[in-house]
Amino acid sequence: MPKPIVSIVKAGExxxxxxxxxxxxxxGLDGIVNSESxxxxxxxxxxRDKSGCGKITDARVTQAITKMVLEKKPKSVIIGEGSAVGYDFPDLQDTMKALExxxxxxxxxxxGVPLVDLNTDRHREVEVPNPLVMKSVKIAQTVLESDVIISVPVMKTHIRSAVxxxxxxxxxxxxxxxxxxxxRLGLELAIADLNSIVRPHFAVVDGLMGMEGLWEYPDDCVPMGLVGAGRDPIAxxxxFAQIMGMESKEIMHLxxxxxxxxxxxxxGRIEVAGVPISEVRRPFHTAFAVMRKRYPGLIxxxxxxxxxxxxEIISPLIYIREAKQVEKLKGLTVIIGExxxxxxxxxxxxxxxxxxxxxxxLPFVPGCPPAVDAITEKICEVCNIDVQLVFQKQEELHRTKYGKSLH
Ligand code: SF4
Structure with a gap:
């Protein structure tokens, strides 16, 4: 059986x-995309972030691969996304705003390609074959009606799934x-179950700007200048996990x-084409390592x-840090999730x-997810921090260095 090929290319300009x-x-895309696809x-x-900040796929990469697909003259092409929980409020933080x-x-x-918000699409419950943890899952109709899926991720670490x-x-x-x-079910197992239904047929990685640690912009941006691709998305x-300094056996969903x-x-079962991993390997910092360093004493x-x-917990921490009040977070425990x-x-x-x-x-902030301002207020109250000072800093940050990349 031939090994799957994964390419690594230095992008330059x-x-x-x-x-x-x-x-x-x-x-290439031959044998994957044809006139019936x-x-x-x-x-x-x-x-909601801008291209190039490392948190989302750079639109230039999406454009390049979409153009290549269109050159194959397929039956239809759609760009689809359903933004994350907390970024799916209609007209406020929704997918369409994020895509824009x-x-x-x-x-x-x-x-001339349609855009589809997969969060507001119709959804159909599909049974997972040989489930590990998720017997069935609701999936957007647009996805189920597609016969070729091309995943175009950006290169990031993740607090729950390593990458x-x-x-x-x-x-x-x-x-x-x-x-x-x-x-709730166990993210890494659920990712594998999900991919047994919607495993991408091709992947193109935007590794132009990576993101590590807590995804704080711009502190956690990692300029890598890479793109990569392959027919086996797991490979x-x-x-790309190895480029980020991890071993693939540590990435449980893989x-x-x-x-x-x-x-x-x-x-050992993957062939790398283009630039060798060793030439571009740059270990990324995990969220927990950055948290310990940037917010000592915070749990x-x-x-x-x-x-x-x-x-949502990250933004209040940034504002408090920028307001030079990190010392007061020492000894604070924040409970999120179960x-x-x-x-x-x-x-x-x-x-x-x-x-x-x-x-x-306990002092509690309701919501799913809660509003950033409400979290900021509660943390400031518990840690005896001047909340007005923090809100003032938040205003300044949005006007200046972070622009709209911070929410
Ligand atoms: S409350 Fe629970 S489900 Fe809602 S955003 Fe927070 S962790 Fe997720």
Whole structure:
């Protein structure tokens, strides 16, 4: 059996050329896209951010691969995404706003390709073959009607699944409630179950700007200048995890996908084309390592928390840090996700609907996910921080250095 090929290409100035080279080195689209194909291009636009910030797929990469697909004259091409929990409020933080802000809408308009919000699409319950943890899952109709899926993730670490690349990117095909369900059931097992239904047929990784640690912009941005591609998304993710300094056997959702026969993640069973991994390897910092360094003495208990609360807790921490009040966070425990039986410390805040069992016992912020301002207020109250000072800093940040990349 031939080994799956994964390409790594240094992009330089010409992203289009780099994507073309990466796709070609990985075997091209022949035999995958033909005149009968209904193709779904699935970038990772989980939140409202700008291209190039490292949190979302750069629209230039989406444009380059979409153009290559169109050259095959398929029956149809759609760009689809369903942004993350917390970024799925109609007209406020929804997918369409995220697609617009990222520049993806402009790309779709230019290429004459429809954009679909997979969160508001019709959804159908599908049984998972040989489930590990999720017997059935609701999936957007547009995805089920596509016969070729091309995943176009950005290169990032992830607080729950170590990395988020082309197979984790498929979470966007589920509506919000299903996304949350995967965290309750066990995210890494659920990702493997999901991919047994919607395993991408091809992956193109935007490794131009990576994101590590807590995804704080711009502190956690990692300029990598890479793109990569492959027909086996598990192998693609394995290679890019290795570039980020991890071993593929540590990435449990890839191991589960391999066990399910969805692809290969063992390095010895993958062929790398283009630049060798050793030449571009740059270990990425994990969320927990950055948290310990940047917020010493702060504990986040986050059993089974989803992207909603995990993402929303970061902004108040940034504002408090920028207001030079980090010292006062020492000894604070923040509980998100499933309410634990025990916690450490005397200063404790519980956040989000999943932890609401604690609402009469601890300072609590309701919501699913809760509003950033409400979290900021509660943390400031518990830690005796001047909340007005923090809000003032928040205003300044939005006007200046962070622009709209911070929410
Ligand atoms: S409360 Fe928070 S962790 Fe729980 S489902 Fe909602 S956003 Fe996710």
């Amino acid at each position: 010409n992203v289009v050329l780099a994507v073309r080279k990466a796709v070609s080195l990985a075997g 209904k193709v779904l291009i699935k970038p990772n636009i989980a939140s 802000e990222s520049g993806t809408r402009e790309v779709a308009t230019k290429l 988020t690349l082309s197979v984790k990117n498929m979470k966007g095909v589920m509506p919000g409630a299903e996304k949350k369900k995967t965290h 693609v993710d394995s290679v 191991v589960y996908c391999q066990e399910k026969g969805l692809g290969k993640c063992d390095p 986040i208990q986050s059993e089974k928390a989803c992207t909603g609360c995990t993402g 309410a634990p039986e025990q916690w450490e410390g005397e200063k404790v805040v519980a956040i989000g609907k999943c932890a609401q069992r604690l609402k009469d016992r």
